[in-house]
Amino acid sequence: MNSGKRKNNKKERVTPKEFSEKKLNFTKITEGKKERTEEEELKQARNALLNILEDTEEARKIAVEERNKTLTIIQNFADGILVFDEKNNLELINPLAEEFLGVKKEEIIQKNISELSETPKFKHLIKLLDSFPEGKAIKSIFREELPLRENLFLEITTLPLIMESNLKGTLTILHNVTREKNIEKMKTEFVSISAHQLRTPLSAVKWTIRMILDGDVGEISNEQRDLLQKTYLSNERMINLINDLLNVTRIEEGKLLYEPKLAQLEDIVWSVAGNFKQEIKRKKIDFKFKKPSQALPKVKVDQEKIKLAVENLIDNAIRYTFPKGKVEISFRCPDKVIEFKVKDSGVGIPKDKQERIFTKFFRGPNVIRMETEGTGLGLYTTKNIIEAHKGKIWFESEEGKGTTFYFALPTEE
Template sequence: MARRTAIMKMATKNETQKFAGKDSVDFYKLIFDAMLDGLAYCQMIFDEQSHPVDWIYLRVNKNFEKLTGLKNAERKKVTELIPGIKTSNPELFEIYGRVSLGGKQERFETYVAPLARWCLVSVFRPQKGFFVAIFQDVTNEKQKDKDLNDAKAAAANVLEDLQVEKDALALINARDEAILANIGDGLVIADLNRRVMFLNVSGERMLGWKAREVLGRDWFDVVALKDNHGQKIPLDESLIQRVLTTTTTTTTTTTTTTDNYFYTKKDGSAFPVSITASKISIKGELIGVIAVFRDISKEKEVEKLRMDFLSLASHQLRTPLSGTKWLIETMQRGVLGETTKKQKEYLDQIYQINERMIKLVFDMLNVLRFESGEALVKKETISIQSLYKEVSLMTASAAKNRGVELHNVLENHTVVVVETDVVMLRSILETFISNAINYSERGQEVFLDAKEEPAAAVFFVHDSGIGIPKEEQGRIFEKFYRSSNAKAFKPDGTGLGLYTVSLLAQKIGAKIWFESEINKGTTFYLQVPKKVEIINNSINPKISV
């Protein structure tokens, strides 16, 4: 408490005045909104023998429902909200009761079966008979460790921001400061001039700085933010400065992105970091910024292991599959002797299965190239009319074989020209058209057209096929994901086509989106700038539906 009070006194006089009185409550609410841990303030209930039998949620922070799935939890007993909790997790009653009476802080992991979640919990006592539980959903971390042991696969952690109960101003300040000290992620608060006002214990541990050493100093000077090439990010592009000059919350790299930001420690070493930064406003007046940051070194190591494993597996599969294809073709040509009609049928089936495997390996290798940044963009100028001929050559026969009528009217756009990577652009359009053909019934039509905008050309591919279920549309660009009706309509498929399209679109600076209705068809759109700002590094697609 003494150390936290000293920290706040070292802030500037004007800033301190803003946080006085009722505004202090609002200030801490904003801080808890940015927390990446869950929080609940509870009263313990004991029986006549002083055995803990229940607890009441007095206050929870605003994202409590997101993390636990419990709605309207305040003023309710846990046994009402989670029937069966006493049977599934008797240790919670024992630990919470012990802490609320004895006052000794405890930290533990537990699996809450009714919620199907693993939680990492820190619990302490603000006053006798009461406790504050700070918890993280570590289900993904548990799954990630299992995936690493079983298949070298990674999973990202999901942490939610929550809010704390407040019953009196003095108690609120003391308890809130204790909460900030106990959250697992680093947290820094800076004023409008980026001067550090607060740095929590986790931030001290990650960066090697003590809070007293950085208070009042410019955060940009204390902790250098660098890119993956070791170059310092300019001030105007730094997260805190961008938040102070824009109106949105800014979040940096995710665990699937290799083009990370790095924070520099006091000793000069650096670590990959995920950062979320938000404005702090009281009664509409901007007073500063809060940034929550997390070391993602472990996630990056797991992701590298996964990529190395997929790359090795794909390359090792390609050689025997090519050999198998050669042997099958040799037998089909009769080089090893005449084959019967039945044998030919079996050979054809084996050949088709082998071709699907070859395509899967090819798609996987392409994804690896695009994700790692090995595939470079080559800018060329091309007219939409010339693109018509190339796309028609690749898709006309597929449409004919499926009995689908393809209407390609790109040839009508004689003067529209774009500067982009032609191979990547053509690959995106071919994927859209191939999907439209494959998921349409015989006799249906597929349309490919484009329209010109002042600074871009917008291509669209429309079909009247099976469509995409509304509840699955948000996942359609995920790696290996296929909608339920697509798997039923066409069982063989890799689920990599649209994911690869999203990578290619980001590479050439294009935007993709779609509209779809089940059993009525889908329209995919591709907006390509006439002048492309290429991205020749590793990428992480973010697609809006």
């Protein structure tokens, strides 16, 4: 049994020659596997590259398709479109913009804004856009109206093109507002004709009632006098409304004539403020007129128009201030301008309504609840009068705490 175990445990002997042959076969197998691995890797890399190329081509096709789609939209857009690059070279103009401006794309594309200003049919727009230095695109949004030619009015909107916080150019949109302007013109003409037709009989009523009140046609009882006085005041309100409407139509038609003369602004304001003594007394308002300690520089103004502007501001301050409230008038004289200020402790202007304060017929909901009478034309007229004198008007307000209106006029000294 022992001899059998020894026989089973006996190791197989390998000669050197056999060992070399086995080693050679193993090497061939290993190298074969290595060759197959490299070939597979190359194949995988080739497939991956093909996939990338296919994806790139697909992305390119999508980009081209989107670009063509965008260009089609721009070409058929209902507004005129122009695109300037960051150096103010015209990169794009659509057919409607060509039609509006009376130009051909081939003649103006890639031209700088400075060159375009020399193109006769283009100069009106360029003059409007030329509010920024050459080489610097507009950095904020603005809107203007452009009367380009007879019976064509365009609203110009300019926006910055910003990518990754960098300004890449300017987009200009030309919107045709001719229809709206024509409708507005017809409305203005209708109001003007109606106001003129109404003013004549109202004036006749005014003077007839005045004659009766003054006793020119005989004695009247106290009861009759009271009724006539109320009628007279109602008629006066109608006349004031008609005058407001006429002022607005004259402003819009450019027919509000100005006769500027040198004057002291503080004297004009003082004379206007004196007209409100009774109302100030009735409402027990703490009224302060801070007259300058020395004469202010003179301003060149149409005194009647400035009186109207000041009257509107003081009237609003008193009208929309509660009884026993405060109204204060003061002046400042910074560099080459005189600044007028009227401050009240009234109802104030709601924040979400403030941007409309100088528009026609606007009255805040809080003031309508407080004072039902009013046209909403006073501040619109005032703004136009101040700006016609090369001045500016602005305000600060907080609902429930009061409002401060300012205007500044250039001095002549």
